Amino acid sequence: MTTAAKSVTFEGRFKMHRGGRIESPTMVYETWGELNKNRDNGVLIFSGLSPSAHAASSQADPSAGWWEEMIGPGLPLDTDRFFVIAVNSLGSCFGSTGPASVNPETGQVYRLDFPVLTLEDVATSAHLVVRHLGIDLLHAVVGCSMGGMSGLAYCVTYPGAARAFVSISSCTRSLPFAIAVRSLQREMITRDPKWMHGTYDPSDPPLTGQRLARKLGMITYRSPQEWEKRFGRERATDQHDAGKQFQIDFAVESYLQNHAEKFSGGFDANCYLYLSRASDLFDFSEYGGSLKAAFSRLLLERTLVIGVETDILFPPHQQRELAEGLAEVCKDTTHVELDCIRGHDSFLVDMDAFRPVICEFFDNDFQ
Amino acid sequence: MTTAAKSVTFEGRFKMHRGGRIESPTMVYETWGELNKNRDNGVLIFSGLSPSAHAASSQADPSAGWWEEMIGPGLPLDTDRFFVIAVNSLGSCFGSTGPASVNPETGQVYRLDFPVLTLEDVATSAHLVVRHLGIDLLHAVVGCSMGGMSGLAYCVTYPGAARAFVSISSCTRSLPFAIAVRSLQREMITRDPKWMHGTYDPSDPPLTGQRLARKLGMITYRSPQEWEKRFGRERATDQHDAGKQFQIDFAVESYLQNHAEKFSGGFDANCYLYLSRASDLFDFSEYGGSLKAAFSRLLLERTLVIGVETDILFPPHQQRELAEGLAEVCKDTTHVELDCIRGHDSFLVDMDAFRPVICEFFDNDFQ
Numbered sequence: 001m002t003t004a005a006k007s008v009t010f011e012g013r014f015k016m017h018r019g020g021r022i023e024s025p026t027m028v029y030e031t032w033g034e035l036n037k038n039r040d041n042g043v044l045i046f047s048g049l050s051p052s053a054h055a056a057s058s059q060a061d062p063s064a065g066w067w068e069e070m071i072g073p074g075l076p077l078d079t080d081r082f083f084v085i086a087v088n089s090l091g092s093c094f095g096s097t098g099p100a101s102v103n104p105e106t107g108q109v110y111r112l113d114f115p116v117l118t119l120e121d122v123a124t125s126a127h128l129v130v131r132h133l134g135i136d137l138l139h140a141v142v143g144c145s146m147g148g149m150s151g152l153a154y155c156v157t158y159p160g161a162a163r164a165f166v167s168i169s170s171c172t173r174s175l176p177f178a179i180a181v182r183s184l185q186r187e188m189i190t191r192d193p194k195w196m197h198g199t200y201d202p203s204d205p206p207l208t209g210q211r212l213a214r215k216l217g218m219i220t221y222r223s224p225q226e227w228e229k230r231f232g233r234e235r236a237t238d239q240h241d242a243g244k245q246f247q248i249d250f251a252v253e254s255y256l257q258n259h260a261e262k263f264s265g266g267f268d269a270n271c272y273l274y275l276s277r278a279s280d281l282f283d284f285s286e287y288g289g290s291l292k293a294a295f296s297r298l299l300l301e302r303t304l305v306i307g308v309e310t311d312i313l314f315p316p317h318q319q320r321e322l323a324e325g326l327a328e329v330c331k332d333t334t335h336v337e338l339d340c341i342r343g344h345d346s347f348l349v350d351m352d353a354f355r356p357v358i359c360e361f362f363d364n365d366f367q
Numbered sequence: 368m369t370t371a372a373k374s375v376t377f378e379g380r381f382k383m384h385r386g387g388r389i390e391s392p393t394m395v396y397e398t399w400g401e402l403n404k405n406r407d408n409g410v411l412i413f414s415g416l417s418p419s420a421h422a423a424s425s426q427a428d429p430s431a432g433w434w435e436e437m438i439g440p441g442l443p444l445d446t447d448r449f450f451v452i453a454v455n456s457l458g459s460c461f462g463s464t465g466p467a468s469v470n471p472e473t474g475q476v477y478r479l480d481f482p483v484l485t486l487e488d489v490a491t492s493a494h495l496v497v498r499h500l501g502i503d504l505l506h507a508v509v510g511c512s513m514g515g516m517s518g519l520a521y522c523v524t525y526p527g528a529a530r531a532f533v534s535i536s537s538c539t540r541s542l543p544f545a546i547a548v549r550s551l552q553r554e555m556i557t558r559d560p561k562w563m564h565g566t567y568d569p570s571d572p573p574l575t576g577q578r579l580a581r582k583l584g585m586i587t588y589r590s591p592q593e594w595e596k597r598f599g600r601e602r603a604t605d606q607h608d609a610g611k612q613f614q615i616d617f618a619v620e621s622y623l624q625n626h627a628e629k630f631s632g633g634f635d636a637n638c639y640l641y642l643s644r645a646s647d648l649f650d651f652s653e654y655g656g657s658l659k660a661a662f663s664r665l666l667l668e669r670t671l672v673i674g675v676e677t678d679i680l681f682p683p684h685q686q687r688e689l690a691e692g693l694a695e696v697c698k699d700t701t702h703v704e705l706d707c708i709r710g711h712d713s714f715l716v717d718m719d720a721f722r723p724v725i726c727e728f729f730d731n732d733f734q
Contacts, residue, residue, distance in 0.1 A: 116612050176598040176619035177591035183620045184582050190613055191575050193560060208558050215551050216583065224544035224682065231543040233650060245483050246557055246640055250647065252543035253550045273613055280617065283600060312679075315591065 004030050004061035005053055005088075005095055010128050017124070018281075020115025023105045027129050028088040028095030029053050030061075032071055033079035035133065042135045043077055044126060044162070045086040046147030046154070049275045050267055052094035055086040067144075069351040076358035082139060089150070090125040091117040091275050093268035100202070100268040112198040117274040119146070119282040123153035127161070140164035140362075144347055145314065146275070148322075149173075149282045156287050159299040165326070166304045166361065168347050168354070169311055171318035172284040172291055172325065178313050181220050182276045185213035189269050198270050205269050211260035213272070218259050223310035223343035227252055295325040302332040304361045306354065309337055311344040334361065371397050371428035372420055372455075372462055377495050384491070385648075387482025390472045394496050395455040395462030396420050397428075399438055400446035402500065409502045410444055411493060411529070412453040413514030413521070416642045417634055419461035422453040434511075436718040443725035449506060456517070457492040458484040458642050460635035467569070467635040479565040484641040486513070486649040490520035494528070507531035507729075511714055512681065513642070515689075516540075516649045523654050526666040532693070533671045533728065535714050535721070536678055538685035539651040539658055539692065545680050548587050549643045552580035556636050565637050572636050578627035580639070585626050590677035590710030594619055662692040669699040671728045673721065676704055678711045701728065 009026045016022065030053045035042065045055055047066070056071035057064055071077045077084050088096040091114070099114040130138065141162040143151030148170020155165050174182075192209030194200055236254035248254050287294035303326045307319030316337055323335030338353045340346035347354055376393045383389065397420045402409065412422055414433065423438035424431055432453075438444045444451050455463040458481070466481040497505065508529040510518025515537020522532050541549075559576030561567055603621035615621050654661035670693045674686030683704055690702030705720045707713035714721055 173600060175591065175600075176594035176617070177586070179600075179617050180582075180586050180594070180619050180623060183615075183617070183623070184579065184586065186613055187582075188555070188579060191579065212551065212555060212558065212579075215547075215554075219544070219547050219551065224542065224679070227543035227547070233540060233542075233546075245644055246553055248550075250543070250546050250550070252547050256547060256550070277612055312591070 004058045006030065007095060008129065008132050010132075014125065016115040017118040017120035018116045022097060022110075022115065023103065025090060025097040025125060026095065026101070027090065027097070027125055029129050030055065030058070030086050031133075032056055032058055032084040033082050035083040035135070039135050040137050040139060041082050042130065042133070042138045043082045043084045043140045043142060044130060044138050044154070045077075045084065046122070046126065046141070046143040046150040047086065047089065048145035048147055049272070049279065050263070052092070053086045053088040054094075055084075066348065070355065070358065076355050076362060077142070078362065082362075085129065085133065087126045087129055089122045089147075089275065091122065091271060091278065093271040096125070098268070099198075099270035099274050111270055114270075114274060116281075117278045119150045119278050120153045120157065122150045122278065123157055126150070127154065127158060130161075136161070138162040139365075140166060142166040142168070143170055144168040145170055145344065146279045149279065149284070152284050153282065155300060156284070156294060156297050159297055163300065164302040164304075164361075164365075165298075165300050166306070166358070167319075167322055168306050169308055169314050169319075169344055170322070171314050172294075172322050173282060174280050175318070178220075179280045181216060181313070182280055185216050186273050186276055188212040188216070189273060195269060198273075200269065202268070207265065210263075210267070210269055210272070214260040214263045215256045218256055220313045221343060221345040223312065223341060225310055226341045226343060229341070231255065291321070291325055292328070295329045298326070298329055300326070300330045302361075302365075303330050303334070304357070305333070305335045306347070306357055307335075307337050308340045308343065308346045310339075310341055311346070313344045371425045373397065374462060375496065375499050377499075381488075381492065383482040384485040384487035385483040389464060389477075389482065390470065392457060392464040392492060393462065393468070394457065394464070394492055396496050397422065397425070397453050398500075399423055399425055399451040400449050402450040402502070406502050407504050407506060408449050409497065409500070409505045410449045410451045410507045410509060411497060411505050411521070412444075412451065413489070413493065413508070413510040413517040414453065414456065415512035415514055416639070416646065417630070419459070420453045420455040420463075421461075422451075433715065437722065437725065443722050443729060444509070445729065449729075452496065452500065454493045454496055456489045456514075456642065458489065458638060458645065460638040463492070465635070466565070466637040466641050478637055481637075481641060483648075484645045486517045486645050487520045487524065489517045489645065490524055493517070493521065494525060497528075503528070505529040506732075507533060509533040509535070510537055511535040512537055512711065513646045515681075516646065516651070519651050520649065522667060523651070523661060523664050526664060530667065531669040531671075531728075531732075532665075532667050533673070533725070534686075534689055535673050536675055536681050536686075536711055537689070538681050539661075539689050540649060541647050542685070545587075546647045548583060548680070549647055552583050553640050553643055555579040555583070556640060562636060565640075567636065569635070574632065577634070577636055577639070581627040581630045582623045585623055587680045588710060588712040590679065590708060592677055593708045593710060596708065598622065658688070658692055659695070662696045665693070665696050667693070667697045669728075669732075670697050670701070671724070672700070672702045673714070673724055674702075674704050675707045675710065675713045677706075677708055678713070680711045
């Protein structure tokens with residue numbers, strides 16, 4: 001939890017979407033800008049699997065956030081106009097209640113006793129925060145990657161609670177390729193002897209499995225095209241050692257290693273497992289039995305779907321499916337497919353491509 | 368080693384391409400059809416990473432081979448016309464010398480004392496077999512996947528030793544995406560505590576790591592399109608257990624598990640590591656310093672390059688690169704891009720698409 005984060009505990013039972021409940025969950029969030037008099041300029045951001053609520057810097061916490069170039073005065077999510085809210089997803093490990101939190105009923109860390117987590121739970125817990133802030137009508141819900149699905153869950157669960165919806169590199173449900181990748185990532189962690197069925201000591205977590213999982217993540221978050229251009233067959237010169245032939249040799253191997261080391265220590269393994277599985281479980285067509293029925297439950301005035309050509313995890317045809325479904329029920333729907341080379345992660349690393357599209361959407365609000 | 372396999376040991380030192388040597392390597396191979404009087408109807412097949420020399424059934428071994436529908440009387444590699452030879456790659460574990468073999472100099476299994484393996488070594492050891500069979504001029508070299516690179520190594524090392532070259536779902540060198548995938552597969556094995564720096568007991572190998580590696584293999588050998596059609600979000604009903612939420616749930620997870628269990632017990636882990644690394648190391652441009660220079664060293668009369676649109680491991684633009692390079696030095700070059708949905712593995716599982724192309728190539732031989 002960073003210095004700018006606010007925390008709120010909702011006393012009482014929180015019923016989970018697929019059964020079970022948690023007692024008095026805590027939600028952590030950050031906000032930027034001011035809520036206007038009508039309380040209708042709120043923009044709620046759902047993040048991907050791994051970020052905290054620290055989406056951007058602020059006076060209280062000047063460190064850069066995960067969407068730093070998107071949120072601020074004069075930026076696409078213009079804090080001179082909007083009251084921007086980012087939540088740390090339920091189930092995560094950056095302040096909001098999750099498998100790494102202490103269960104107030106037992107005094108023990110939940111670990112695998114945490115109930116099955118779904119993106120519906122992520123959505124309803126975020127809704128508690130929005131209500132806590134005194135907001136009945138959001139200007140927009142914005143969701144990135146997994147957060148796009150959380151955003152869909154939000155909009156279908158609370159029809160009319162948001163006027164606009166922006167989906168960034170997301171989809172209506174995960175297809176087998178993404179499920180296979182995530183399943184393998186989870187297995188890399190659960191097969192690590194240090195995982196011990198979730199009972200690992202937090203100071204000695206299943207780092208080996210987590211790092212392997214992160215490497216597979218990076219392989220699917222970026223694109224073969226980017227890496228061909230960036231690394232080719234370049235060697236990681238300072239780490240090259242012909243004598244240790246199964247160590248790092250190529251530059252791309254060194255890149256993966258650096259990313260894996262940077263990430264894995266900072267994220268709780270059980271939380272990762274729960275959120276990863278939640279991404280697999282979400283299926284928008286469960287609302288009414290078909291995608292068509294699900295879309296028809298939405299009450300949105302404007303929507304924007306942005307995808308990236310080189311995204312192999314949330315591929316272009318899934319963006320089209322989402323955009324076409326939204327267009328059926330919301331005339332003011334825009335679909336933009338960007339030709340960014342950096343794959344799924346483009347929304348985090350290719351701001352020059354994303355900013356104008358999001359800018360235009362919010363600049364031309366409801367005109 | 369199957370009942371149809373023949374074995375030959377080449378007495379003396381075998382110098383490895385990147386340094387080191389092995390003593391008196393044994394090569395295992397199978398043949399189909401008869402060598403003609405001119406000894407010029409030989410077709411040499413280089414396999415992918417994992418198969419044995421048992422590419423097709425025969426009287427001596429009626430069990431189906433890995434390319435059963437391609438080799439036989441009246442089939443594309445027509446054994447009424449051709450003398451077909453398949454070798455078990457040097458470094459593999461199906462009879463040919465590799466890291467799982469006993470080093471005759473020490474009486475100990477090589478394990479990691481086996482020198483760095485390259486596809487050049489796979490090629491030169493296969494050449495020994497060809498010479499042993501009394502063949503100076505091959506009708507064709509055919510290479511699938513990794514074997515396509517071994518075949519290129521063969522043709523550039525022995526210019527004029529084969530009249531034709533057929534590359535199937537292969538390339539001139541591995542790009543960072545493929546290197547990253549293989550590197551991660553190797554790391555899954557080397558991080559398995561049972562690997563023990565290669566000193567595992569063969570009856571208790573690093574199966575967990577091998578199975579994880581095989582799963583990642585399957586994710587890259589098939590295609591997202593195939594899986595979407597085949598599995599969608601279908602559940603593995605008989606294995607579904609909501610209570611064990613990180614166990615197998617979706618059909619695609621069950622499919623991966625079945626494949627992993629089937630494969631991993633049968634392949635030696637160290638051999639896998641060596642062959643996987645050899646695939647990363649091969650770079651055709653090392654022959655003369657550029658691809659152009661390398662292609663100019665070839666002496667081929669006819670070539671065929673077949674690729675598959677949905678192949679993410681050896682993608683279409685790499686097939687085009689190979690075909691264009693070959694066309695520069697061999698006018699009679701054909702490039703076929705098949706729209707098979709099953710990705711890289713199509714050459715093993717989508718015979719109806721591959722057969723006609725290979726048939727046509729060999730039927731219209733040198734007319």
